[in-house]
Amino acid sequence: MEITEVRIFPVDEDKLKAYVTITLDRCFVVRGLKVIQGNTGLFVAMPAKRRKDGTFKDIAHPLNTETREFMERIILSEYDRELARGPALQPVDAGGLAQGLRGA
Numbered sequence: 001m002e003i004t005e006v007r008i009f010p011v012d013e014d015k016l017k018a019y020v021t022i023t024l025d026r027c028f029v030v031r032g033l034k035v036i037q038g039n040t041g042l043f044v045a046m047p048a049k050r051r052k053d054g055t056f057k058d059i060a061h062p063l064n065t066e067t068r069e070f071m072e073r074i075i076l077s078e079y080d081r082e083l084a085r086g087p088a089l090q091p092v093d094a095g096g097l098a099q100g101l102r103g104a
Helices: 065-085
Strands: 003-010 016-024 028-038 041-045 048-050 056-058
Touching: 003 065, 016 065, 028 065, 041 065
Parallel strands: none
Antiparallel strands: 003 016, 016 028, 028 041, 048 056
């Protein structure tokens, strides 16, 4: 699996820092990821749906720690680059960054 595109949409909220859309292998798009400011730093929250009881359940997520860390590293790196770039919201191509995970 390779993350071939990362699009960052910064927001000015207390804990929510950005919405994220990623493209996998140039053929599958996942929308609704979020960059969140947690107690120990930034992390990436997967797309989730609110249940009737008010809790949230991920609708897409990595199945192992290695894949989660791989995705988070690329997304947070692109988030930092987007902030350094300034207020313009332009898609960021992560093709050169992501070497990919084989068999994930």
